[in-house]
Amino acid sequence: KATLTGIVDDGVTKDLATQIAFGVDGIKDVDNQIVVNADFVPPAQSTARSYGEAIDDASITSAIKAKLLWSKYASGLTTSVETKAGAVTLKGTATSKPAKEAAQNLAINTRGVLSVNNQIHVEAPKPSLGDQAKTAMSDAGTAISDAWITTKVNSTFLYSSNVHSNNISVATKAGVVTLTGKTQTGAERALAIELAQNVQGVKRVDAKALTHN
Numbered sequence: 001k002a003t004l005t006g007i008v009d010d011g012v013t014k015d016l017a018t019q020i021a022f023g024v025d026g027i028k029d030v031d032n033q034i035v036v037n038a039d040f041v042p043p044a045q046s047t048a049r050s051y052g053e054a055i056d057d058a059s060i061t062s063a064i065k066a067k068l069l070w071s072k073y074a075s076g077l078t079t080s081v082e083t084k085a086g087a088v089t090l091k092g093t094a095t096s097k098p099a100k101e102a103a104q105n106l107a108i109n110t111r112g113v114l115s116v117n118n119q120i121h122v123e124a125p126k127p128s129l130g131d132q133a134k135t136a137m138s139d140a141g142t143a144i145s146d147a148w149i150t151t152k153v154n155s156t157f158l159y160s161s162n163v164h165s166n167n168i169s170v171a172t173k174a175g176v177v178t179l180t181g182k183t184q185t186g187a188e189r190a191l192a193i194e195l196a197q198n199v200q201g202v203k204r205v206d207a208k209a210l211t212h213n
Contacts (some may be wrong), residue, residue, distance in 0.1 A: 001029040007037050015155055058085040060112045063159040064088065067106045070152045073099040079120060081107075086114035092122045103199060109191065111161045144201030146172040153177055153196045163192050168210065170196070175203035178185050179210040186212050 002021045008014050014034045021030045060083045068079060077099055079092035088107050094100040100120045107116045123138045148171045157165035168181040177196050183189040196205045 003031045005033045008037050073102045089117045091119045109160045150199045176204045183212040
C-alpha cells in the first residue's frame, strides 16, 4: 500500500499521482492524502519535476492505462501495456478496428512515448441476446457525472504530449464539454477536441471558444 502526501494546486495533478502510484509494481492500494490548494505555488527548482512532468516507463504505462480506461472504447478493449525506454507495446484484443486505432492514438500522444508497437488483434464480438440485454441494462444504469468527465478530460490533456493543457479550460454540463482557450496550431486544437470526445460520458464537445494561432 502506498500513501501519498503533499500539496498540489489542482485535483487533476492529485488524480495523476494516484494513477502513477498504481503503475508501480507491487502497489495494490493507494491512500492519496495529497491536499489540493489552488493558491499553492511549487518551488522553482530547475531539477524539480511535477507529477505531470515525471516521465519514466512506469509513469508512461500508468498514463496510457488510465487514458484507455477512460476512453469510450474501453469496453471493447482487453489490453496490456508495456513500456521500455519510451517504447510502448500494446497487446490484447479489440472488438473493432477503430478501437484498435484509438488505443494507438492515445498511446502515441502520451508524454514520454517514443514509439508504439500495436499488437492488438481485432476480434468481432459475438454476444448472445442475454449479453446484449445485460449490456443495455448496464449502460442505462450507469450515470457519469459532469465533474468526473471534466476531471478525466483535464487529465487526458495533461497526459498528452501534443496538447498544452495549461492553455485550455474545460467545463461540462449535462455531458456536453466546453473547451475554451487558445492552442498553438490547428492540429493541436483538433487533437484536443478528439481526446475530449473520446472520454466516456461525453455527448458532445463545444469548441467554439477554443481558437488557435
